[in-house]
Amino acid sequence: MRGHTTALGNLLRDRTQWVIYLIGASIVAIAYAAIAIPAWHRAATLGDPREITGYSMLGIMLFLAAFNLRKRIPMLPLIRTRWWTFAHICGGILALAVFWLHIERIWPNGTYEQCLAALFYLTSLSGLFGLLVQRLQPSRLTQTGLEVIFERIPNEIARLRNEAETLAVECTRKTRHATLARYFVESLQWYFGAPRFVASYIRGSQTAKFWLEQRFATVRRYLNDDEQQYLLQLEALAEEKSAIDAHYAGQLLLRSWLLVHVPCVAAVLALALWHAILVHIYAV
Amino acid sequence: MARPQRWDAPFDPDMTEADLGMLMKRPEFSAIDASRFPSSMPLDGILRNDCRIVQCKPGDIVIREGDYGNSAFLTMKGALRVVIKPGLPSEVLGRSEIRKRGLLGALSQLWRNSKHPEARDTTTRRTTEQDSRQHVSLFDSKDWQKIFANPPSSVTAGLEEVPALREQFQTALLRAGAIFGEIAALSRVPRTATIYSQSHATLLEIRWQGLNAIRKYDEGWRRIVDEGYRKNQLKVQLKEHPMLRELDETTLQRVADRTLFESFGSFEWNREYKQSRGRSAGGLDEPIIAREGDYTDGLLLISAGFARVSMQLGNGRRTLTYLRTGDHFGLDELYSSWTGRQKLPLQTSLSAIGYVNVLRVPANVLNELVFPTLKEPAQPLAELAKRPLTQDALLEWAVDERFINGTRAMLIDMDRCVRCDDCVRACASTHGGNPRFVRHGKTHGNAMVANACMHCVDPVCMIGCPTGAIHRTVAGPVVINDETCIGCGTCANSCPYDNIRLVEISDRSGRPLLDPDSQTPILKATKCDLCYTQLGGPACVRACPHDALRRVDFREDALLAARIAR
Numbered sequence: 144m145r146g147h148t149t150a151l152g153n154l155l156r157d158r159t160q161w162v163i164y165l166i167g168a169s170i171v172a173i174a175y176a177a178i179a180i181p182a183w184h185r186a187a188t189l190g191d192p193r194e195i196t197g198y199s200m201l202g203i204m205l206f207l208a209a210f211n212l213r214k215r216i217p218m219l220p221l222i223r224t225r226w227w228t229f230a231h232i233c234g235g236i237l238a239l240a241v242f243w244l245h246i247e248r249i250w251p252n253g254t255y256e257q258c259l260a261a262l263f264y265l266t267s268l269s270g271l272f273g274l275l276v277q278r279l280q281p282s283r284l285t286q287t288g289l290e291v292i293f294e295r296i297p298n299e300i301a302r303l304r305n306e307a308e309t310l311a312v313e314c315t316r317k318t319r320h321a322t323l324a325r326y327f328v329e330s331l332q333w334y335f336g337a338p339r340f341v342a343s344y345i346r347g348s349q350t351a352k353f354w355l356e357q358r359f360a361t362v363r364r365y366l367n368d369d370e371q372q373y374l375l376q377l378e379a380l381a382e383e384k385s386a387i388d389a390h391y392a393g394q395l396l397l398r399s400w401l402l403v404h405v406p407c408v409a410a411v412l413a414l415a416l417w418h419a420i421l422v423h424i425y426a427v
Numbered sequence: 428m429a430r431p432q433r434w435d436a437p438f439d440p441d442m443t444e445a446d447l448g449m450l451m452k453r454p455e456f457s458a459i460d461a462s463r464f465p466s467s468m469p470l471d472g473i474l475r476n477d478c479r480i481v482q483c484k485p486g487d488i489v490i491r492e493g494d495y496g497n498s499a500f501l502t503m504k505g506a507l508r509v510v511i512k513p514g515l516p517s518e519v520l521g522r523s524e525i526r527k528r529g530l531l532g533a534l535s536q537l538w539r540n541s542k543h544p545e546a547r548d549t550t551t552r553r554t555t556e557q558d559s560r561q562h563v564s565l566f567d568s569k570d571w572q573k574i575f576a577n578p579p580s581s582v583t584a585g586l587e588e589v590p591a592l593r594e595q596f597q598t599a600l601l602r603a604g605a606i607f608g609e610i611a612a613l614s615r616v617p618r619t620a621t622i623y624s625q626s627h628a629t630l631l632e633i634r635w636q637g638l639n640a641i642r643k644y645d646e647g648w649r650r651i652v653d654e655g656y657r658k659n660q661l662k663v664q665l666k667e668h669p670m671l672r673e674l675d676e677t678t679l680q681r682v683a684d685r686t687l688f689e690s691f692g693s694f695e696w697n698r699e700y701k702q703s704r705g706r707s708a709g710g711l712d713e714p715i716i717a718r719e720g721d722y723t724d725g726l727l728l729i730s731a732g733f734a735r736v737s738m739q740l741g742n743g744r745r746t747l748t749y750l751r752t753g754d755h756f757g758l759d760e761l762y763s764s765w766t767g768r769q770k771l772p773l774q775t776s777l778s779a780i781g782y783v784n785v786l787r788v789p790a791n792v793l794n795e796l797v798f799p800t801l802k803e804p805a806q807p808l809a810e811l812a813k814r815p816l817t818q819d820a821l822l823e824w825a826v827d828e829r830f831i832n833g834t835r836a837m838l839i840d841m842d843r844c845v846r847c848d849d850c851v852r853a854c855a856s857t858h859g860g861n862p863r864f865v866r867h868g869k870t871h872g873n874a875m876v877a878n879a880c881m882h883c884v885d886p887v888c889m890i891g892c893p894t895g896a897i898h899r900t901v902a903g904p905v906v907i908n909d910e911t912c913i914g915c916g917t918c919a920n921s922c923p924y925d926n927i928r929l930v931e932i933s934d935r936s937g938r939p940l941l942d943p944d945s946q947t948p949i950l951k952a953t954k955c956d957l958c959y960t961q962l963g964g965p966a967c968v969r970a971c972p973h974d975a976l977r978r979v980d981f982r983e984d985a986l987l988a989a990r991i992a993r
Binding site for chain 2: 215216217220223224225228290394
């Protein structure tokens with residue numbers, strides 16, 4: 144529970160940033176309203192006001208997608224990416240509001256529009272999920288007390304596995320007892336084989352800690368004093384592995400939401416452009 | 428195994444008995460009373476082990492303005508020329524010229540960056556022969572003719588005398604018997620001028636340890652070195668101090684005449700620190716400059732390096748702050764005694780972090796010449812002890828890890844960092860596809876100082892670079908000229924923070940570049956250059972989407988650093 148509480152605490156500690164996001168989004172919304180409402184009135188007397196919201200929507204979506212482009216050209220002295228992130232979040236919130244204005248309900252009619260809406264909602268939800276994950280996970284990772292680069296995790300796990308295996312073998316050789324080595328093969332080898340308890344770490348639960356405590360408690364009673372020393376060393380390695388697993392889970396989550404968000408953005412943009420073309424074709 | 432001794436590795440392993448005999452007969456050394464030297468450090472031992480004879484051809488650059496060096500020179504034969512002002516163009520000194528990219532140039536990196544790691548354009552590379560030369564010559568640069576008034580059409584091996592430089596360069600001749608480079612060697616300050624060989628010359632290069640010993644045991648050499656220092660440096664340093672800035676020339680000269688120069692700690696602190704990194708004793712193993720509870724006899728001005736101000740707390744020492752060039756210590760106690768209020772002993776201790784040069788201005792000089800016109804000091808150093816201990820944690824860590832040496836340390840708030848590596852990608856995009864730092868490093872709570880060059884105040888990496896490829900630009904960043912780097916690894920070995928990497932280079936098609944003789948890969952030293960040629964500053968900072976990454980000076984940006992490591 145501690146992980147949850149601290150992460151939530153961190154989320155609340157960043158409330159200034161949330162307030163800034165809200166104020167930013169409000170300013171953008173007011174500015175948008177100041178421009179769009181008179182245009183809306185003019186359009187309402189002359190034709191369809193949804194043209195205003197539709198093109199606004201398209202413009203906002205193109206601006207949001209431009210964030211990815213900005214990241215690919217870091218060599219240009221464009222505005223700092225932190226401000227792009229800020230604008231991206233505010234723009235995302237605004238897009239949701241304009242979308243509802245545009246369709247004048249939560250869920251539109253027509254299969255094509257429903258597909259477009261479903262993708263838009265998925266994009267928005269994945270974005271909000273990403274925002275939340277980015278606020279919660281970093282402090283959890285920091286609290287593991289260890290830093291590891293995601294791409295190096297397999298190497299780190301392999302190193303720990305080798306060290307653990309060497310310890311088990313050395314324990315047998317030095318103490319002339321195979322209890323710890325046998326137990327290692329039966330139970331702990333699985334743990335050192337790959338990242339484990341990924342879902343548990345994502346949830347923030349203590350499953351891995353509990354599992355390890357149980358495993359070490361089970362074997363401790365069968366070990367003599369010399370073997371206990373090796374067990375202590377194994378426990379330290381398991382603890383380090385646990386921190387690496389937490390990093391694997393956290394960093395995987397921090398990366399994987401983009402696998403939903405980015406393709407959805409591409410799909411929404413394509414469908415929205417085609418939607419705009421169709422509207423014009425049938426308006427003629 | 429026998430315990431390693433100071434002179435196990437002589438500076439010049441090829442020095443012969445005949446060379447030593449010749450040196451001992453020279454007037455500069457024959458006048459020295461050798462009996463004053465201790466048996467553990469005899470004069471002939473110093474000459475044999477701490478000196479080397481260097482032969483220079485006309486045009487060889489002996490020292491470069493802005494370089495850091497750890498040896499002084501004695502001209503034994505021939506003539507040298509010192510360029511007083513303006514300095515020679517950076518490309519002549521073997522440095523890269525700062526050319527900021529234009530908008531199109533910046534954008535062109537998108538398609539110009541090679542897809543192969545560490546690829547270099549071999550069509551513009553220097554030849555291997557040029558790369559392996561230890562001395563950069565005035566004639567090595569492409570545009571060498573520009574600096575001469577009447578440049579020869581070509582440089583032949585038979586050149587006996589370097590032609591005169593253009594009129595704009597003010598120069599002076601150094602003849603046999605001249606000693607130079609001693610201030611930079613002893614004070615750890617950059618060389619102030621460039622000196623090149625005017626004709627064929629023979630020099631004696633004396634490493635700082637030997638120079639320090641000769642200065643210590645021989646009055647004549649001490650006078651020469653100290654006079655040189657007092658004449659060229661001391662007054663400038665005193666004048667820069669805010670407390671002494673208002674003094675008139677005569678008074679300042681009187682202060683300078685009575686100021687003492689002292690050094691503490693190890694000159695090569697980086698080597699010792701590298702070996703003991705991560706096993707900090709919290710300053711307990713540092714040489715004490717002034718001890719808490721003692722009465723001080725003078726004001727200490729830090730003229731180079733860093734010093735820790737600490738106070739006894741329980742069973743340990745609490746770091747209150749650190750001092751660096753331009754700071755002072757002991758003022759509060761001396762001022763209090765002068766006003767007659769209370770004769771105070773030192774409230775805090777001062778110890779050397781690495782290597783420190785200190786100017787000691789005696790108390791009676793202050794009482795007579797400085798205090799009468801000085802405003803009361805604002806906040807005594809000991810007042811810092813009133814803040815909560817938790818506020819000290821970051822400072823203690825930064826001092827122990829020597830991050831205080833950095834002017835642009837990469838500090839990452841790991842509570843904000845989403846580990847997206849956009850900073851690394853941005854760095855790679857702006858450096859030919861190769862990142863120049865590793866997003867990994869020492870952590871303290873949620874603060875991480877990543878393995879990126881910190882562009883140190885005391886850039887020990889620059890000491891000993893044989894070609895001057897690593898240098899500090901006018902704007903501040905320490906950069907490496909890829910063209911003149913010979914991949915010797917001196918800088919990478921010297922960097923105490925492991926922030927310089929040696930990489931194997933390849934051509935644009937990805938084929939490894941090999942030395943034709945040894946068939947071993949050609950290496951280049953690489954590191955963060957603070958994007959000094961890019962528009963808009965460091966790409967890593969601009970690319971961070973969560974404002975987690977900053978480049979900080981732990982002193983200048985103390986509040987920011989504290990906010991990050993909250």
